[in-house]
Structure formats: C-alpha cells, structure tokens
Amino acid sequence: MSSGSLSDDDFAGSSDFDEEYDSDDGSDMEYEQAGDVGFSDMITEKQRKKAYEVDFSVMPLADILSAQSSASNHVAGILGVTLDQAATLLRAFKWNKERLVERYMDNPQEILDQAGVVLEEDVSPVVKRPKGFVCMICFDDSSSGPALALRCHHVFCQPCYEHYLTQKIVEEGESRKILCPESGCNVVVNEQTIKKAVPQAVLDKYRKLQDRAYVADLDILRWCPAPNCENAIECRLPYSSFTSIVPTVMCSCGYKFCFGCGLGDHQPAPCGLVKMWQKKCADDSETANWISAHTKECGKCQSTIEKNGGCNHMTCRKCKYEFCWVCMGPWSEHGTSWYNCNRFEESSSTDARDQQAKSRASLERYLHYYNRFANHEHSAKLDRDLYTKTEKKMEEMQRTSDLSWIEVQFLKKAVDVLTSCRMTLRWTYAFAFYLAKNNITELFEDNQRDLEVAVEALSELLEKPIEREKIAELRQQVLDKTVYVGSRREVVLEDTAKGLAEGRWEFFTEFAKV
Template sequence: MSSDYEFSDNEGEYYDSDEMMDDYQNDDDEEMETYEYNNNNNTNDNDYDYTNDDDFRIPTKSKSKSYQVEYTSLTQSLVEKAMKEEVDHVSGIFGVEPSTATLLLRHSGWNKERLIDKYMENPTQVLVESGCQVPEPIPSSSSSHSVDDKSGSGSRRATRSSSKLSLLSSSITSSNRSSSHKKISSTSDSSTTFTCPICYDDSPSLTALSLTCAHSACSGCWNAYAISKIRDEGEHCIRCMTEGCAIVAPDEFIHSVLRDDGKDLIRFQELVVRGFVASNPKLKFCPYPGCTNTVSCPSAAGKSVLSTLVPIVSCGARGITSSASNQNQNPSSFSTSSALSTTTTTTTSLHNKEHIFCFGCPIESDHRPVICAVARLWMKKCEDDSETANWIKSNTKECSQCQSTIEKNGGCNHMTCKKCRYEFCWVCMGPWSEHGTAWYSCNRYDEKGGVEARDAQSRSRASLERYLHYYNRWANHEQSTKLSLDLYAKTEKKMSDMQITSSLTWIEVQFMKKAVEALEKCRETLKWTYAMGYYLGRGNEKELFEDNQRDLERAVEDLAELLEGGGVEMEKEKENVGGLRQRITDKTVYVQKRNEIMLEDTAIGFQDGRWKWNVGVDGFEEPIEDFGGVV
C-alpha cells in the first residue's frame, strides 16, 4: 500500500488568481516530468533530500483521498523566480528600475493591484512612503504665488487626468534619476577628506557609501549595520543609518555591502523570500529548522475552508541538518549552504523524517483527523494551568472569612481555618456556632443551596476525570511517538541481523522499516483522535468515531507488540524468516487500512457537516450539552 504522503507521478498545475505563479510553472514543465519524488525510494548514505540544484522541484501532490489537499512544494530558487517576474512586471508598467519596483512591491505587501491603484493616484507619495525617494521640500509662499500667476495667464486649465499623467511622468523621471544615483563612491580626491559620521574614521583610503538621500558612511559601518540588522533583528528592509531618514537600501546595495560575508548574504536572501511568502496567503514557509522550501496550497488559503478540511502538507525535504541545530544554539551562525550539503549525526540513516506540517495553523505536525480550530483549543487546554485550577476547585474550598484555600483531610465537617482561626461547617460553609444547638440547619441546604454546591463540585470532578481520561491517552501516544527514534535504531539493528541469519538482502528487509513508519504515523493519528473525541458531542456519530478509534488502536498495539517485542519472536523464527516477514507485512497493511478508514470517515464527516461539538467552534452549529461538561 502506498504512503499517504507519496507524491503523484502526474503533474499538477497551480493557477493563482493574481497570476503570481503561472508563468514560471509553465516554464518548468519539462523539469517536473523528469523528476519523480517517491516516498518509498531506497535511502543511501545521504538520506536528506536537500540539494544544491537551483532547478530542484517537487511535483504537485494531487488529491486522491477526502482527507488530502492539493499542494505544490517550491524551492527557494523558484520562489525567487516568481518574485523577479512580479518585479519585472511592475518595472515595465511604471517605467522604473527593478530595484525601485522591488521596494514598491515590498511596501505594498506584494499586492500588485493595490500598488498600481495607489501609484496612479499619487506616485510621488508612494515613492516617498516606500523609501525610494526623498520627500521634496515644501515650496515657499513666494514661489507658490509666482507659479499660480504664471499658470493663470491665458493657459488652459489642466484636467484631472492630464494632471495625473503629468505627475506620473515627472515621478518616473524623478525615480529614474534618483535610482541612478551613484550609491558607492570613493574619496579618491586628495583635496577632500571624508570623515565617517558613525565611526569618525578619516583614513585617505576610506570608501564612502550612500543611498539616494546622500547620507554617507564608510563601508565598514554599513557592513556592520547590515549584519546587525540581519542577524539580530531578522530584518530584510534595511533603512539608512541616519536618524530620521526613511530611505530604504535596495537589495543590490546590501549585496555589495555583504559581498565578503557569504553566510549573512544567504541569510539576507532567505529573509527576503520569507517576507514575500508571508505576504501571500497561498504560500507558507516550511517551519522545520534549516529548511528553505515553501509550499503553495491555494485550496487552504481562506479561513472559511478550515472547518471542512485539515490542510496537512509536506515541503518535500527530509531530515534536520546539523546547521539547523547550530542555528538554535547560535542564530548568527545560520548557513543555508551547509544545510544543503551536510546531514545530522544525531539520527540514524533510517530515521529520515519527512517535513510534514499544517498549512492552516501553527501546529508543526500532522494533526489529522481534527480540524485546526479544535486542535488549537486542545493545545491551549493542555498548555495552560486551567486543569490545576480545576483540581483545586474540585478538591478544596475557600474560607469565607479570609478566602484561604482549604483541603479537607478528615471525615469531620467541623473545620478550623489555620490562618484566621474561623470555625465553619464544611457542608454548608456556615458558622460552626450554629451547628451545636437545636437549630442545626445543614439539612436545609439539601433542598437548595447545599444540593447545588455539591452538584457543582461533582460536575467539576467529573469534568476533571473526563479530561484526564482523554489527556492520558493523548500523552501516551505522544510519548510513544517521541520514542520512535529508539525504535528506528532497534529496527535497523534487527534488519542487519536478519541479513546475517537469513538469505534476505537489504532491499528485502525493508518491510521492517515500512512497518515502523506506519506505526509512527498511526500513533500520530490516534493521538489527535483523543483531542477530537474530547470535544465531540454525544450521539451516534461519536459512538461510530470511537468504534473506528478502538479498531485502529487495537491494530496499532498488535503491530507495536510484534515490532518492539520482536526479539523473542525473531529468536523463535530464525529459521522461518519468511513467516515473520509475512506476519509483519500483513499487520502493517491492516494498520494502514484502519488508519485510512479513520481519516477518510472523519474527513467526509466534516464535509457533510455531521460532527457536533460540546464547545463553540467557528463554522459549526451551536454546541450541544454534554455530560461532565468541558472546562
């Protein structure tokens, strides 16, 4: 059975409404046909699918199941190509240089239509706001009067459209003039000594750099400033160093400043791409450390569709590079080039983890079958201190005098607060002085207040027990998933032993690897079924859901017992490796089938609107009441 994440051999096309991706995808059609991404390929010494080939591309993942979505994985070079096409288009429309068009698009969030509208309305203002042009000084009152007099002497009044065209023409001329301003200059004239206003260096060999604002600084200060912005702030829109100046340095200027700093230059280019991806709701950057791939998923771009599907995608890369771990320790040492050429030494070659994440929410894992909104509710509930407060509420009461929290540790209802020495009844919380006489009144609360108080406490305890039921099972599968690395290592050793004790080759013992991969994937599914089950309202649909959940869990545990406790089995069947191979293969196929049934039925339920919740979820009907409640 093929993996759920195996890419289709057929090519898919992605058409964006704003034509952002059309052209460059069509140009690479031949390239997509010559490269096939298959999750079942055998691994070699370097099992990480990073590559230095700029044309590397993963074909479109076509939708074949109800729980899958169509998406396309893009490398950084392909995203840069899409950016360049947008820049060239705007540059041709406005008649400005590409560097200016880049700053204009970046200022408008890469929204080309909005940029064109604003630029046609007031090009000078847009150029100033985007940091391309220095604001023109306000003309004096005398020059203003002279211009008015001159324009009013027998000349035809300019229409609004002609004024706009004139303004656009003058702006283009001004933009071209400013963009052609010499940004790099050297103090070669011996009669003029340049002193850097930042470091006050006045060496004769000093090189002065300036933007269109003509605020000069030495190359060393510019280099240190750019590196600081990139490393410390993760900034790709770097403005002039002069205080109050809003001019933005073009990318070419930053490239020239960082020409001797390869790592920082690569990091800057990655930040530029990240800014472009973040502005497009149809694109998302891979969240795995060290990975520079991007995923395009137009079908999951809107929030409204997230109530009917779970957009789990893969960027196509595998593994976490050593440079990524170094980056976590020292962000300034990030290197994409080393990320593409080195592999981690902390994982085995067998544990070649695919970069899978959710396109619709920040959860960096496959949280199917539960939708993003419910998954976030569950994560928030597990991460905050609400359950600690719930336990305190269920097992303690507050002193009515000083509000100290008191836990009852005996059978007597006569309580004395250790803090204020107030004596009260644990049942009705009234003064104990009223309970030692004939007017003992605790029985009155059985009819009204006391019953409500005890019922509230019982409901709180029932809610806590219900939460712990789901949480313990969720946490158990999460812990098992985290321990999968050890299981991969043990399985690799078993695979080696099987080759020694039998005539099977390395290819023929791959059934062990596939079984472990299926086990890990199904445990991930089971983990999130408990999060979904906690919020599902009672009814026939929930009972069917729990039946599928039970069948999947039983299949998972059977396969796990055979794999993790397989040492004894393997000793018994050394002479019958073929039988062991058949048993593991059969259980692997069955657990994959149960996992597919679980995901498929749940996905169809979302599309048909079958699921009811006991909490409010956007895009669904009002929550239904459920026994025990949800805190």
C-alpha cells in the same frame, strides 16, 4: 502520454510482436481491452484524492528566487523602474503585483514615498567626501576614506554605514525596509548600497532574510519546518477553510506538517481545536493533578511496572498477569466486543449536584483523554526506537533466511505505518474530548477503537523475537497487519474529514482558525 495508457507510437516498429499475437477471432483484442479498463480503473482509484488530502506543491529555493525575479521584471517593465526599485515596491505591497500597479497608476508619487523609493538615474552609492564633511553618526572629520549616500543624498562614512547595516541585518533580522540612517528620512537602502557597504557574509544573510520575508508575505506559502530544509510549500486554500479542513502537507524532504499552523501533522483535529487542547494541557490547574504514567502498579500483585516498549500489552514479571497499560483491564478482553478502552464512560455516581462534584467529573473526563493522548505520544517515541531494533532484525532475517535486503524492507514499512498511526490516534483523543456525546460520536469511537486494536496487534508482532523456522509466517502476518492498520487509519481520517466538511460533528465548544 498520460499515465496508465499506451499510445500507438509506443508500438511503432513492433510488427513482429503484432503478427505473432494477432488473432482472427478478436479474442486477444477483447482481452487487451478488458485488461486496459481494469488497469485504468486501478490507476484512477489510486490517484483519486481522499477527503483528508489537500492540493499543494513543493517550491525549492531556486523556484522562490525565480518567482521573485520574474515578479520584479514584470513590474519593472510596466512601471519603467529599475529591478531594484521594482523589488522594493513589491515588498511594500507584499508582492501583490496587481494591487501595486493599480495604486501606482492612480498616484505614483504617493506610492513611491510610501515605499521609500526615489526615482533617479542609477548612480554608485560610493561618493567623494564633500569639502568640510563631518559624518553625522561618528562626527569624525579626520578620516579620508570613502563615504556612501543614497538617492536622498544623505552622506555617511563607510565604517558607520557598515556598522548600521550590519546591526539592522544581523542583530535585528531586518530586510524588508532598512531606512536611510538620516533621522526622519524614509528612503529605503537598496541592495546596491548594501553590497558596497557590508562584507559578503552579511550580504548573504540579507538575501536569505529577503527570501524568508518573501515567503512570509504570501499567505499561499509556508517554509518547511524541518531542520536544514530550504523548501517552501504552496497551498492555495483560504485560511477561512481551516476550521473544516486539516491542511496536512508533506515536503519533498519527507517531513509532514500542517500548512495552517506549522505544527507537525495533527490529523484529524483542526488547527483551532489543537490550539485549545494545547492551551488546556499547559494549564497548571489541570496538569498539576495529573500523575505521570511512566510507572504503574500491577492490578493483581501491585508490583511496580515500568513500560519499556510501544506495545500496551503488559505482562507482570512477578505474577504473569496480562493487562492493558492504558485502562489497566485484563488483556484477554481487548480482542473481543468487550473492548472499550478508548471510550469514556460517564460515571453514574457523579451526580454533579454541586460545583465540587462537577469539577471532579470534569477533571476525570479530561484525564481520561489526556492520559490516552500522552500515552500514544510516549508509545510513538518508544516505537521510533524500533527503527534501530528493526535494522538488526532485518540483518538477522537476511542471515537466517533466503530473503534479500529488498524483501525484508517490510519491517521498516511496518514501523513507519505504526508510528504514523500512533500520532493519528494521539490526536483522535484531542478531537474526541471536544465532541458532544451523540450517536455519531459513538461511530467515531468505534472506528477509533478498531484502529487502536489493530495498532496494538501490529506493535506486538514487531516486538516478537525472530524464530528462523517461522520467518515466512511472521513476514506474512506483518505484511497483512500493516495493510490492515493503514486501511483502518484511512477509515478514521476519511470519516472525520467528511464530517468536518459536511458540518456533521457537534462540538461542545467553539474554536476558531489559527
């Protein structure tokens, strides 16, 4: 049964219901059909993929293990080899089954030699020491313990094999192609031998490394970077498209990141642009000239002020002057058409007739964007502290009103949206830094400004103290503003994503995919 529709079977056996509401004139039927159309349209609109969204799926560890097992079984059946040998061959071909089978059919021995596989009946790696045996690693001929050998028949004592494999697995992190200890031998140590030679902890490490290598070998897979998460993300977009698409994905654990470069969500900036921006920000010749903006002076009385919240609406405690933390301008102008805090205005005084003037103009422009980029990052961190304050506010609302715990969740949702929008705004400044100045850029800056104004208004609402008689009013204001802020973020992301796809944006520099 498809979502958003009801089949006839859903009403089977409900004759009482049908008889009670049946109508001769068909008006009920017309109403029902009209309702179905509206509901269907609503579902379609909700499910429609947005321009900045990409198709992806989450693969738990169990699915990754199953995929490896399935591929090994498939290849083993076609080539007539063991599962262990099939897995070794697949790793040599980065799990490309079609290419492996094609190459193997052309020249099987060459492929076996390249992969380090010897076709021989399964034999136990544990062997009896030959008469007069001397281990060529430790040169000890006095021990009577077990020895191990691969199908290449190079025999070594068990303690040396264990030490060799432990070093390869634990210290070097190797799992794809651990070769026989014999110098010049290209035979790969199989899992059966490893299982006999090493303790369980080392074997578990080996298998975990194999899983990591499997995901690393496939371009369509990437591990979720979140701590302690064992999921991988599958995204079938070609890497060549990452100059025009920002492939943001979200794991089932809730962590959102870029599939292209593995960094946290950096929409709307493409990976190559992000790489350039980070390199520029790390350049000492630029950042050494930037003074950290943790404290600033009041524009009226010059008192030193420290920012202690995410909101950029500042009020000097000494003279009560209200100003914007970002541009230091009067706050009264930040809700009107005069708001230009996000837009960099070229200074007419910088004629740039010599190299020194050009350098000053370039640095001034860079600091404009970096200051706002860093400020939104700093504000987002401060806004995260709101989660603790918000929980207390939610508890206070429950005590002082008739709202349930579910009904006060709007505060947490608002903080989630606020933090998300802060990070989007952060990367809009990196995006804007590389944009060429034209009419389309001005439209982008208008959308950026609208989002920024909405974010500051929501941030200010969330920092208001709880007044018992105004809880209902505050709740409605926060709900309305949260929806509006989310919609303004979508406008920015939709516009930039469509512009990248259409090649509409003009950048004053070339950037490549990561």
